[in-house]
Amino acid sequence: MFEKVLTRNFSLPRSESIDTYLANGGYQALQKVLREYTPEQVIEMVTASGLRGRGGAGFPAGRKWAFIPKDPQIEKYVCVNTDEGEPGTFKDRELVEKDPHQVIEGVIIASYAVGAHRAFVYIRGEFFLGVKRWIKAIDDAYAKGFLGKNILGSGFSLDLSVHRGAGAYICGEETALIESLEGKRGQPRKKPPYPASVGLWGKPTLVHNVETLANVPHIINRGAEWYASIGTPKSTGPKIFCVSGHVKNRGIFELPLGVPLREILYEYAGGMAFDKKLKAVIPGGASTPMLTPDQLDIPMAFETLEAAGTMLGTGAIIVMNEDTCMVDVARRLMRFFAHESCGHCTPCRTGTTRMLALLEDLEHGRGKAEDIERLEEIASKMRGLTFCPMGDAAANPILSSLKLFRDEYEYHVKYKRCAVAA
Amino acid sequence: MQPLEAKIADPAKRSMLLTALYIAQEQYGYLTKEAIERVATRLGLPVADVYSMASFYSLYRLQPTGRYVLQVCEGLSCHLVGGADRLVDYLRKKLGIEVGETTPDGLFTLQTVQCLASCGTSPAMRVNDALYENMTAEKVDELLDTLRGYHV
Ligand SMILES: Cc1cc2nc3c(=O)[nH]c(=O)nc-3n(C[C@H](O)[C@H](O)[C@H](O)COP(=O)(O)O)c2cc1C
Ligand code: SF4
Numbered sequence A: 001m002f003e004k005v006l007t008r009n010f011s012l013p014r015s016e017s018i019d020t021y022l023a024n025g026g027y028q029a030l031q032k033v034l035r036e037y038t039p040e041q042v043i044e045m046v047t048a049s050g051l052r053g054r055g056g057a058g059f060p061a062g063r064k065w066a067f068i069p070k071d072p073q074i075e076k077y078v079c080v081n082t083d084e085g086e087p088g089t090f091k092d093r094e095l096v097e098k099d100p101h102q103v104i105e106g107v108i109i110a111s112y113a114v115g116a117h118r119a120f121v122y123i124r125g126e127f128f129l130g131v132k133r134w135i136k137a138i139d140d141a142y143a144k145g146f147l148g149k150n151i152l153g154s155g156f157s158l159d160l161s162v163h164r165g166a167g168a169y170i171c172g173e174e175t176a177l178i179e180s181l182e183g184k185r186g187q188p189r190k191k192p193p194y195p196a197s198v199g200l201w202g203k204p205t206l207v208h209n210v211e212t213l214a215n216v217p218h219i220i221n222r223g224a225e226w227y228a229s230i231g232t233p234k235s236t237g238p239k240i241f242c243v244s245g246h247v248k249n250r251g252i253f254e255l256p257l258g259v260p261l262r263e264i265l266y267e268y269a270g271g272m273a274f275d276k277k278l279k280a281v282i283p284g285g286a287s288t289p290m291l292t293p294d295q296l297d298i299p300m301a302f303e304t305l306e307a308a309g310t311m312l313g314t315g316a317i318i319v320m321n322e323d324t325c326m327v328d329v330a331r332r333l334m335r336f337f338a339h340e341s342c343g344h345c346t347p348c349r350t351g352t353t354r355m356l357a358l359l360e361d362l363e364h365g366r367g368k369a370e371d372i373e374r375l376e377e378i379a380s381k382m383r384g385l386t387f388c389p390m391g392d393a394a395a396n397p398i399l400s401s402l403k404l405f406r407d408e409y410e411y412h413v414k415y416k417r418c419a420v421a422a
Numbered sequence B: 001m002q003p004l005e006a007k008i009a010d011p012a013k014r015s016m017l018l019t020a021l022y023i024a025q026e027q028y029g030y031l032t033k034e035a036i037e038r039v040a041t042r043l044g045l046p047v048a049d050v051y052s053m054a055s056f057y058s059l060y061r062l063q064p065t066g067r068y069v070l071q072v073c074e075g076l077s078c079h080l081v082g083g084a085d086r087l088v089d090y091l092r093k094k095l096g097i098e099v100g101e102t103t104p105d106g107l108f109t110l111q112t113v114q115c116l117a118s119c120g121t122s123p124a125m126r127v128n129d130a131l132y133e134n135m136t137a138e139k140v141d142e143l144l145d146t147l148r149g150y151h152v
């Protein structure tokens, strides 16, 4: 049985309270850092731990921290990305609702390491309980002297505040998040420059996912070597996997990176619901290409999924059984992308709308054979041509479902209905 | 023309815009013309700019809504376990309104939303700010009855 790290407090009574957190070793990493480590040493530790971002791209955290200019004259910021909203993903909401102090401790340590004195939580407007939990936790952390001026007498000061988004998935993309924080429409900025050099109000900004920051106190407490011993050499540490769809036990499961997909599905998620056969798995959230039942032994790590032509993404596993119509799934996913395209660039704005129209036609028996080709053409042309990675994200699941289940699209054209009994 | 940024003395002030719109929406019920104008004046921003913000973000309401805004998740994980369209259809029939509409008694507005990050406890929906998980037709009935009960 894997010893839980990030979710270890989840089942405790009032797990979200500062008292519970403190009674279980909370804020000891912060004290240790402020007393014993220089910012450089913290960055070295995080780099040595191998921690990679949990927001989807898997960029090494230590390297990102090292990019932030050291000059104390330059103001810097840290942003906590709590915009979680990609279908299948529900780990950050749990982390914030059940153990917000773990994330706050991570934010303070990260801010100390990069020399930031101002940090912001950007949270989805829909997360009402999350907003409340963040605010309460931040207030309590101030009251205990973990935030504010001269934290624990160290001379280091940090202010942290909550900024509520207002319903736009694209604001999870780090530069769109920064635009939104500045009070603008959440439309991505051109990269480079990356936020680490030009971010919020033009200043160097470190943006991290909630889960990434939650790992930080544990790396300090138990050492980089311990952390790196979990997982695979290239994907270290624990990961919260979110399992949804047609399994018996849906939910989050914290396991070491590299755990085989089969183990997650059959040991933890209890196998397929209603004894139906497995048809396909989306391994890392709505934007990641699908896997088929013959690929279940794949280790759930960044590098192994990439080698298999897909991505670990957010670790959001969506399981589909034999009764699932893949044209319907593609249409459903495209509705999300078409709805959430920010409209800033043409390939994504018109591409998602046109693909959605084609998929609606196919699903409802109005599709023609050439529509399948059109779909494929639009999706492949969009890739790499859009302003931000959202375009690829929208094209990926369509291309993979066309590749794996083209016969179902053809069946829809020929018989004007689904190939499966649904 | 002077770039917009130059007109705003303090960039931090502009970053209050999302919050200001939430407050105005709370006070006015939805973002009326007057509400938008007030926010614009207070923050020293052009009205058109504030409108453009309000229309970009889906949680701002430019139209009046019912007392309870029912937002049903349309996402894939909800769909796979019998939510999304099925729940929307059920509510459409039950309330006699289409998505985007409000019941004649002004109580309920029906909307669809994208993923609510409750995919493990789907089907999910939101009623105003509260999240409802593992929804079924029976639970929807119960919920509507309870909400109606507050207004008899
Ligand atoms: C369209 C789009 C949406 C994104 N949404 C989120 C999100 O909701 N939460 C998140 O943490 N990262 C999201 N990201 C990734 C962020 O841009 C960024 O990489 C991440 O916050 C960095 O944190 P990490 O290094 O800790 O992963 C999104 C990226 C894209 C392209
Ligand atoms: S790819 Fe889509 S989401 Fe990204 S900037 Fe272009 S329109 Fe906006």
Ligand code: FES
Pocket: A086, A087, A088, A089, B073, B074, B075, B076, B077, B078, B079, B114, B115, B116, B117, B118, B119, B122, B124
């Ligand atoms: S898909 Fe409905 S909550 Fe995520």
